[in-house]
Amino acid sequence: MSPPDRAEEFVFLLARHERLLGAYVMTMVPHPQDADDILQEAKVVMWRNFAKFETGTNFGAWARKVAFHQVLAYRKRKHRDRLDFSEDFLRTVSEEVEQSAERLEQREKVLHECVAKLPADHRDALHLRYQEGLSLEDMASRLERTVGALYRLLSRVRHVLHECVTKNLHNSENEAV
Amino acid sequence: MKPSDPNENAGGTPSPSSPEAELRELCNRLLDGEFSPEDRERLEALVLGSADLRCLYVEIMHQHASLRQNASRLGDVPLSDVLQTFPDLEPTGKIIRFPHWIGAIAAALVLGFAIWWFVPRPTEKPLATLVETNGARWDNSSLPTVPGSHLKAGRLRLESGVARLVFQSGAEVSLEGPAELELQGPNTCFLHSGALTAHVPQQAHGFTVATTNARLIDHGTDFGISADPNGRGQVQVLKGEVELRHDHSGEVRRLATHESAAITPDRFTEAKNADGEPDRYAFLRKDSALHPSTLTLTTAGGTGDAAYVVSPNSPIHFSDTLLLVKNAPTKGYRRKAYLRFDLTPLRDRHVAEAALTLNFEATGFGYASLTDECTFAVYGVTDDSQDNWSAETLTWENAPAFSPDAGTVDTTKAAKLGTFTTPRGVVSGSFSIEGQALANFLNTDANRRATLIVVRETSETGNSAAVHGFAGNHHPTLAPPTLKLTLAEH
Numbered sequence: 001m002s003p004p005d006r007a008e009e010f011v012f013l014l015a016r017h018e019r020l021l022g023a024y025v026m027t028m029v030p031h032p033q034d035a036d037d038i039l040q041e042a043k044v045v046m047w048r049n050f051a052k053f054e055t056g057t058n059f060g061a062w063a064r065k066v067a068f069h070q071v072l073a074y075r076k077r078k079h080r081d082r083l084d085f086s087e088d089f090l091r092t093v094s095e096e097v098e099q100s101a102e103r104l105e106q107r108e109k110v111l112h113e114c115v116a117k118l119p120a121d122h123r124d125a126l127h128l129r130y131q132e133g134l135s136l137e138d139m140a141s142r143l144e145r146t147v148g149a150l151y152r153l154l155s156r157v158r159h160v161l162h163e164c165v166t167k168n169l170h171n172s173e174n175e176a177v
Numbered sequence: 178m179k180p181s182d183p184n185e186n187a188g189g190t191p192s193p194s195s196p197e198a199e200l201r202e203l204c205n206r207l208l209d210g211e212f213s214p215e216d217r218e219r220l221e222a223l224v225l226g227s228a229d230l231r232c233l234y235v236e237i238m239h240q241h242a243s244l245r246q247n248a249s250r251l252g253d254v255p256l257s258d259v260l261q262t263f264p265d266l267e268p269t270g271k272i273i274r275f276p277h278w279i280g281a282i283a284a285a286l287v288l289g290f291a292i293w294w295f296v297p298r299p300t301e302k303p304l305a306t307l308v309e310t311n312g313a314r315w316d317n318s319s320l321p322t323v324p325g326s327h328l329k330a331g332r333l334r335l336e337s338g339v340a341r342l343v344f345q346s347g348a349e350v351s352l353e354g355p356a357e358l359e360l361q362g363p364n365t366c367f368l369h370s371g372a373l374t375a376h377v378p379q380q381a382h383g384f385t386v387a388t389t390n391a392r393l394i395d396h397g398t399d400f401g402i403s404a405d406p407n408g409r410g411q412v413q414v415l416k417g418e419v420e421l422r423h424d425h426s427g428e429v430r431r432l433a434t435h436e437s438a439a440i441t442p443d444r445f446t447e448a449k450n451a452d453g454e455p456d457r458y459a460f461l462r463k464d465s466a467l468h469p470s471t472l473t474l475t476t477a478g479g480t481g482d483a484a485y486v487v488s489p490n491s492p493i494h495f496s497d498t499l500l501l502v503k504n505a506p507t508k509g510y511r512r513k514a515y516l517r518f519d520l521t522p523l524r525d526r527h528v529a530e531a532a533l534t535l536n537f538e539a540t541g542f543g544y545a546s547l548t549d550e551c552t553f554a555v556y557g558v559t560d561d562s563q564d565n566w567s568a569e570t571l572t573w574e575n576a577p578a579f580s581p582d583a584g585t586v587d588t589t590k591a592a593k594l595g596t597f598t599t600p601r602g603v604v605s606g607s608f609s610i611e612g613q614a615l616a617n618f619l620n621t622d623a624n625r626r627a628t629l630i631v632v633r634e635t636s637e638t639g640n641s642a643a644v645h646g647f648a649g650n651h652h653p654t655l656a657p658p659t660l661k662l663t664l665a666e667h
Binding site for chain 1: 201202204205207208209210212214217221224225231232234235236237238239240241242243244245246580582583584585636
C-alpha cells in the first residue's frame with residue numbers, strides 16, 4: 001500500500017477512535033492540559049508505529065495501549081505530585097475502560113439527547129464550563145452566583161446526565177430487534 | 178439579572194450517604210473543586226475496592242471528557258468558531274507535527290469528521306410552518322414537506338413548484354423551485370440557491386435572509402431575492418426598504434421601493450434588467466452552443482450488471498430488487514454493492530464531466546429513525562482483469578478488489594472516486610457523486626467495462642439502524658444506477 005493510502009487509513013481510524021481515546025487518558029490524568037499533551041504525544045507515537053498496526057485488528061485497543069505507555073512516560077518525566085494516581089489505580093482503570101469501550105461509545109451517542117433535555121439554565125452552565133472553558137470563579141461573576149451554588153449546580157447536572165444516559169441506553173437495548 | 182436556582186440551598190456539601198454518593202462527590206471535587214491528596218487516596222480506595230464503583234468512575238470521567246470534546250453542541254455556535262476551537266488542528270508548539278502530506282489529509286479528513294460531529298443539533302422548537310404548496314416536487318429535504326407541517330431547523334430542497342411558509346415571527350416566504358432553503362431561526366433563513374419572495378409584516382421587521390456572500394435584513398417590505406450556488410444573486414424591493422450587508426467587503430446598502438442590486442462574491446453591483454423582469458435565472462441556463470453532447474448509461478445496458486454481496490453466514494435481510502448496503506461491527510451483517518457499466522457507447526470520446534446517481538428506497542430492514550447520517554463511498558476498480566464478474570456468481574470471497582477477511586476495499590486494485598452522505602433518518606431518494614475523479618476513471622478504463630463498488634463508510638454502532646438499499650437492474654419503478662456523462666468535443 002502506498003503511503004497516502006496508509007495515511008488515509010490512519011486518519012480514518014483515528015477519527016473514529018480518538019474521542020474515546022481522549023476520555024481514556026482523562027480517567028488516568030484528569031488535568032485537562034496534561035491529558036491533551038499526552039493525547040497529542042500518543043497520536044504522534046501511533047503514527048510513527050502505524051506500520052506495526054495490523055489492518056483489521058482492533059485499532060481502538062492498540063491506540064489505548066500506546067496511550068497508556070505515554071501516560072506512564074509522561075509521569076516519569078514530570079515532577080511527582082501527591083495528587084497523581086498510583087500506578088495500580090491506572091492499570092485497574094485502564095482495564096475497566098478496555099472492557100467497557102463499546103458501552104462507553106454508546107453512552108456518548110445518547111449523551112447529546114440528554115443534554116438537549118436539560119433546562120436552559122443547566123445547558124447554559126455546561127456551555128460556560130465546557131465550551132468557553134471558564135473556571136467556576138469566572139462563571140460565578142458572569143452569572144452573579146456564588147461559586148458554591150455553581151459547584152452544586154454542575155454536580156447535579158452531571159448526576160442527572162449520567163442517570164439519563166443509563167436509562168436511555170437501557171431503553172434502546174430493549175427495543176433492539 | 179440573577180436567575181433563580183432551585184438547587185441553591187443553604188449549607189455546605191451534604192455528607193455523602195453511600196459509597197456511590199461519596200464517589201460522585203469526589204469526582205465533582207476532582208473536576209470542579211478542591212481535590213486534596215486525601216481525596217485522591219479515598220477515591221483510589223473506593224475504585225480499587227468495588228467493581229461497581231470502578232464502572233461508575235469510568236463513566237463519570239468519560240462523560241466529562243465527552244462534554245469537553247463536544248462542547249459546541251451545547252449551544253448554537255457558528256461553525257467557524259467551532260472549527261477554531263477544534264483542538265487537533267492546532268497542535269501545541271512543543272508537539273512534533275506530522276509530515277506535511279499527512280497534515281493536509283488529516284486536516285481534510287479530521288475536519289470533515291469534526292463538522293459532522295460538531296454541527297449544532299437542530300433546535301427542537303418549530304421555526305416556521307409550511308402553509309401550502311403548488312405543484313411542489315421535493316428533493317431530499319431534512320424537513321417534512323407536507324402542508325401544515327411545523328418545520329424545525331433544517332433544509333428544504335424544492336425541485337420544482339412553489340412552497341409557501343410562514344415563520345414564527347410572521348414573515349411569509351414563497352420559495353420557488355429549484356431552491357434550497359435552510360431554516361436557521363424563528364426570523365432567519367439561509368438561501369443556498371434558488372429564489373424566494375417575502376412579505377414581512379410589522380412584527381417581523383429584522384427578518385434576515387442570508388446568502389453565501391451577503392445578508393439581507395428587512396425593514397418592513399415585500400422583496401424578492403435569488404442566489405446561485407456560486408454566491409451570486411439579486412435583490413429586488415417590491416415595496417418598503419431592505420438593508421444589504423456584504424460578508425466580505427463589509428459594504429452596506431439600503432434599497433427602497435423598486436430598487437434592486439446584484440450580489441457578487443466581492444461586492445454589490447447594479448442589477449441587470451432591474452425593472453420589469455429580473456433575470457434571476459441566468460445562472461440556470463446553459464448556453465446550448467457551448468454545451469457538448471451528453472450520454473446516459475445504466476447498469477442495465479450492454480454488458481452492465483449490478484449485484485450486492487453479503488458477508489458469510491448472513492442469516493437474514495435479502496432483496497431481489499434493491500442492492501443492499503450496510504456496514505456493521507458484526508461481520509455477519511455487512512453488505513456492499515457492485516456495479517458494472519458497459520462503456521462501449523462512449524466509443525473514443527472523452528468524458529469531460531461524469532455523475533453517478535443511485536436511487537435509494539426503504540428496505541424495510543431496521544428503523545430509519547435510528548439511522549444516523551451515513552457516508553457512502555464509491556470506488557472504481559482499476560485492475561481491469563477483475564471486470565468479468567457476474568451477478569449470479571459474485572460472492573463475498575470472490576468479489577473484485579476486496580479483502581474478504583478485513584471486509585474492506587483493496588485500495589491497490591481500486592481507487593476512491595467520491596462520497597455522498599444521506600441525512601439522519603433518510604433511507605430513500607436520489608444520491609449522486611460527480612467530479613473529475615470519476616471522469617478520469619472512465620477515461621482510463623481500457624477494456625470499456627467499468628466496475629464500481631459502493632460501500633457504506635459509516636459503521637452502525639447501535640442496534641436496529643436501517644439497512645440502506647438502492648435500485649438495481651430489476652426494480653419495478655426506480656431507475657437502475659445511472660451514469661450521466663458530458664462528452665468533450667473532438
